[in-house]
Amino acid sequence: MADYYQEMGWRELEDGEQPNHLLHMARFLIDCGLYEDNFTGEWPRLPPPAAKEAVNNLKEITIEDEFDKNCPICLKKFHMNDKAKEMPCQHLFHEKCIIPWLNQTNSCPFCRYELPTDDEGYEAFKKEKKRAEQRKEDLENLHNSMFS
Ligand SMILES: [Zn+2]
Numbered sequence: 121m122a123d124y125y126q127e128m129g130w131r132e133l134e135d136g137e138q139p140n141h142l143l144h145m146a147r148f149l150i151d152c153g154l155y156e157d158n159f160t161g162e163w164p165r166l167p168p169p170a171a172k173e174a175v176n177n178l179k180e181i182t183i184e185d186e187f188d189k190n191c192p193i194c195l196k197k198f199h200m201n202d203k204a205k206e207m208p209c210q211h212l213f214h215e216k217c218i219i220p221w222l223n224q225t226n227s228c229p230f231c232r233y234e235l236p237t238d239d240e241g242y243e244a245f246k247k248e249k250k251r252a253e254q255r256k257e258d259l260e261n262l263h264n265s266m267f268s
Pocket residue numbers: 191192193194195196213214217
């Protein structure tokens with residue numbers, strides 16, 4: 121039976137060789153398609169949970185008036201004295217609806233505004249995505265300045 125690590129292209133470290141965490145990260149990013157020419161900017165699976173700290177820091181609101189708004193998760197109206205959480209995008213959710221959601225994935229269910237995560241791989245992915253967008257913008261600006 122082929123060794124799993126060999127199959128994955130790993131080999132044992134030589135004497136005195138340090139494990140290379142950057143290499144590990146690079147392989148991870150390659151697996152996500154980040155270093156391919158056709159980088160689509162899409163994360164291949166559900167983004168990781170929101171960082172605990174970000175969840176704890178969400179603004180807590182006690183609904184003081186009956187108002188004509190529904191929680192986008194359970195679709196029920198907010199009632200007086202309901203505990204609600206406000207995302208930085210200013211969307212309101214019942215506390216009991218949004219907390220389990222954010223334990224699954226980091227974005228607003230309504231507008232996909234993203235909270236930070238504790239996932240290093242995903243944060244690296246987001247940075248790379250931003251860089252790719254910036255590069256594209258720079259190229260467009262350059263193009264515009266050359267041809268206008
Ligand atoms: Zn709800």
